[in-house]
Amino acid sequence: MAMGESTEWRVGLGHDTHRLEAGRRLVIGGVDIDHHLGAVAHSDGDVLLHALTDAILGALGWGDIGEWFPDTAAEHEGADSAELLSKVLTRAFAAGWQVNNVDGIVFAQKPKLSPYKQQIANRVAELLQIPADRVNVKAKTGEKVGPVGREEALCAEVVIMLVKKPEGE
Numbered sequence: 001m002a003m004g005e006s007t008e009w010r011v012g013l014g015h016d017t018h019r020l021e022a023g024r025r026l027v028i029g030g031v032d033i034d035h036h037l038g039a040v041a042h043s044d045g046d047v048l049l050h051a052l053t054d055a056i057l058g059a060l061g062w063g064d065i066g067e068w069f070p071d072t073a074a075e076h077e078g079a080d081s082a083e084l085l086s087k088v089l090t091r092a093f094a095a096g097w098q099v100n101n102v103d104g105i106v107f108a109q110k111p112k113l114s115p116y117k118q119q120i121a122n123r124v125a126e127l128l129q130i131p132a133d134r135v136n137v138k139a140k141t142g143e144k145v146g147p148v149g150r151e152e153a154l155c156a157e158v159v160i161m162l163v164k165k166p167e168g169e
Contacts, residue, residue: 008164009100012059016050017155019147028106028113028156029120029137030082030127035111037151042071046081047156048106048137052124053085055102055160056092082127089128092162100161101134107148107155113139 020026024038029048039045054065062068069076069084076084102124106113113120117137125132142149 008166010059010097010162010164012055012057012160012162014051014054014056014058014065014158014160015155016047016054016065017147017153018045018047019153020151026111027081028108028116028154029104030123031116031120033111033113033116037110039154043069043076043079043084044081047154048104048120048124048158049081049085049127051104051156051158052102052160053081053088055158056085056088056099056162059160059162060092060095060097062088062091085127096164096167097162098164099128099130099134100163101130101136102128102158102160103136103138104156104158105138105140107140107142107157109142109144109149109151 018039018041020037021040022037024040026033026035026038027044027046039047050065057063057065117139121135121137122132125135147153148155
């Protein structure tokens with residue numbers, strides 16, 4: 001969709017961090033990653049989908065993921081982050097918004113995410129109902145510095161552009 005003068009657009013930024021622990025599941029962007037460490041979280045701990053959900057909420061001025069899905073609520077324990085994202089997207093779509101594009105970064109010392117990046121981008125595109133060429137996923141290490149570099153945590157940051165055409169177009 002080309003952005004013309006009559007198109008409204010919004011940009012959102014999302015961030016998430018989770019501690020890592022042995023024997024837990026590691027899921028990033030809706031893709032299971034084979035690794036001996038996984039995210040410590042109330043839900044499935046998918047840092048990329050959490051950051052993406054926060055980016056959408058931020059773009060629309062709708063608060064943050066913790067307000068929508070508190071980690072104190074029993075119904076969110078072990079939740080699939082794709083389902084949480086879907087709930088926010090359903091509301092955004094109902095309000096007339098569409099995702100234009102997404103750019104995300106996952107910060108993890110290990111495992112190396114290069115072999116997974118396209119699979120993650122494809123899954124994110126599927127969840128957002130956009131072509132895969134509108135999703136970019138980058139992977140960065142912590143250069144052995146800080147919690148990410150010491151393999152104590154992983155983080156993700158996402159920027160998203162949403163577009164809305166005026167009614168009647």
